[in-house]
Amino acid sequence: MRVLITGANGFVGNYLVKRLLEKGYTVGILELARRDFFTEKQVKQYIIDILDCSAVQSCMIDFQPDSVIHLAAQSNVDVAWNKAALTASVNVVGTINVMNALNTVNPTGKFINIGSGDEYGITAKTNSLLNEGMPCLPQNPYAISKFCAEQIILKLGKKQKIKIISTRSFNHFGPYQKRGFVVSDFSSQIAAINKGMQRPVITVGDLSAERDFLYVEDVVDAYIKLLEQDVEPGIYNVASGRAISIKHILDLLLKISESNIEVLVDERKYRPVEIKSFAGDNSKIIMATQWEIKGCLEDDLKTTLEYWYKVMGE
Ligand code: A2R
Secondary structure (H helix, E strand, C coil), rough: CEEEECCCCHHHHHHHHHHHHHHCEEEEEECEEEECCCCCCCEEECCCCCHHHHHEEEEEEECCCEEEEECCCCHHHHHHHHCCCHHHHHHHHHHHHHHHHHHCCCCCEEEEEEEEEHHHHHHHCCCECCCCCCCEECCCCHHHHHHHHHHHHHHHHHHCCCCEEEEEEEEEEEECCCCCHHHHHHHHHHHHHCCCCCCEEEEEEECCCCCCEEEEEEEHHHHHHHHHHHCCCCEEEECCCCCCEHHHHHHHHHHHHHHCCCCCCHHHHCCCCCCCEEECHHHHHHHHCCCCCCHHHHHHHHHHHHHHHHHHCC
């Protein structure tokens, strides 16, 4: 099977491409910038901006994918507040471009769009597990862009034969995630302190907020299940099903690091719209695909912290 991965050089894309290659897929990658994580022998590489409609079209004509997993995005919530137009263009228009291009070359193909648990927005204030039938009331430009893209492609998909699957993926973490996400921010600071590169103080935002965390390998497992199985088109939460406080994450990381670090709360780090608790109901994807979560929070945080020690040691 021929699978095209957009955003393949990003955090999740890298893991996903490796796993698909191990499984024997023919993989194409569509990327904004050349990074050479993979050789031309392993993957067919297209360096393209997804906003360039005709380049995206040419890539599809050349690669002829059976399926596309669309990860390319402006994925950072804080950046989205400052670059709302770019976020809206890449995440909405870019997604439509990729989906339309697949539809042109393979009208019976499968398009897996990666959305966000953040799309539920203030619906999370009900404090129950969020399921795919609940309304979405997204509260930041990133989440709004993901919701718009999802809704437009699902509506377009209904008029065509193409199979559209759109995930609502909750927080994920692991080695190689960029700073700007909670686990990578804490881990990189702890590693810098441990290597004597930063004084032993960590500045944090709202520690009482609770989020639904998955290890990146579990996220990739979910995407591969959605790719390989004949699931109904529509929306699927990719979630752990439990809300964990940011304080618990920090406490675990501090415990693993065995270091004596002062924690300073900086209210300027609070998000403009903070929703206390977010957790997704994962029963739909589990029923449809038999996806199993294998990660163990403490072990996976340890692996992530060890990665940052290596980064800081280099
Ligand atoms: O900005 P770069 O050079 O790191 O490239 C990013 C790529 N990308 C694009 N590719 C083509 N055309 C564009 N206009 C464009 N803008 C960005 O998408 C990067 O390689 C990739 C996104 O990777 P990350 O930011 O590392 O996201 P992550 O954590 O892997 O999340 C994957 C998906 C995203 O749709 C998130 O919104 C969702 O999962 O949570």
